[in-house]
Every structure is written in C-alpha cells, then in structure tokens.
Amino acid sequence: MQRIKLTALSLILVAVAIGIASCEKDAERKKSVEYMKSGIPMTGANETPANPSTALGTLDVYYAKNSKVLSYKVTWQGLADTIVGMHIHGLAPAGYQIGIVQNILVTKNEPLFPFRGGSYSGTLNVDGVVIKEQDVLNGLYYLNIHTKVYPGGEIRAQIKFQ
Numbered sequence: 001m002q003r004i005k006l007t008a009l010s011l012i013l014v015a016v017a018i019g020i021a022s023c024e025k026d027a028e029r030k031k032s033v034e035y036m037k038s039g040i041p042m043t044g045a046n047e048t049p050a051n052p053s054t055a056l057g058t059l060d061v062y063y064a065k066n067s068k069v070l071s072y073k074v075t076w077q078g079l080a081d082t083i084v085g086m087h088i089h090g091l092a093p094a095g096y097q098i099g100i101v102q103n104i105l106v107t108k109n110e111p112l113f114p115f116r117g118g119s120y121s122g123t124l125n126v127d128g129v130v131i132k133e134q135d136v137l138n139g140l141y142y143l144n145i146h147t148k149v150y151p152g153g154e155i156r157a158q159i160k161f162q
Helices: 002-033 133-137
Strands: 034-042 056-064 069-077 083-090 100-105 117-125 141-147 155-159
Touching: 034 141, 034 155, 056 155, 069 141, 069 155, 100 117
Parallel strands: none
Antiparallel strands: 034 056, 056 069, 069 117, 083 100, 083 141, 141 155
8 A cells, every 4th residue: 555655646746747847848938939028218318319308218028939020018208398209210229320110100199199198009020121030139129209309319218128
C-alpha cells in the first residue's frame, strides 16, 4: 500500500512539473511575439527642439508580430491651444525630427480632439515596406501633438517597448 501511495505521489509531482514547464514556455513564447508598454510620458521636453509647455500626456502601445499591427492610445491634458495636428513620425530616435508616416489629425476638429484634455486610440499597419517591424521594435517612431501655439509639436512620446 505504501508503495502505491509513493508511486501515485511521484506521478502527481511529475505531472505538475510538466504542467508548470509547459506554461512557462507559452509565456516566454508570448513575450517574443507580443510587445506592450503603458504610460510613456508625453511632454514638451521630449519635443525637438524642447519647449516649455506644461501640457502632459501618456502613450500606451501594443504590437503583435502575428497581426503586424501597432495599436496605440494617446491621452493629453492642458495643451496651450487648439490641436492642429497629431501624427506618427519616423524614422527618428529621441532628440531628432523626421517626416510624418501617419496623419491622425491634420485640421482643427475641436469636438473630437479638445485641447484641454482628451484621448484617442488608433492603429498603424506595419507593412514591412514603409513601416518596418524592426524599426518599430527599436523605438524609431514617435507620436506628437501640434497646437496653434506650438505648430512644430507641443508634446511628444517615443514609441518604445523597454
């Protein structure tokens, strides 16, 4: 009887160990195909050149390799004036400016984009031609909000996953 109990206990321990090892592999695999970062700060200090704006914002980003889609949510508050543009720019590391790769807002649209505070969610297709996956993962794109007072950009955040 003692031998049966020990055998059963051993089998249960082996099954639990295999189950834990399997879950760990799934979690590790998921880390290599899905990337996420929340609360990336958007400030005037991140703009190029930096500006003294007291406006603040955050950027949340999510990228899945299987869908090749970058999802983002930007929130802002306290902008100096009406939003006249919101864009994703690239290829440029922090501290550099470069051209637009996605227009989010190109004209005044106060009801959808109030300058005192708001949020917007969108997606960017990583097509492998214009927007390349490795460049997204290396943090070479940024999102910024342009206002009447700061036409070059009032607040900015680098799209990054570290």
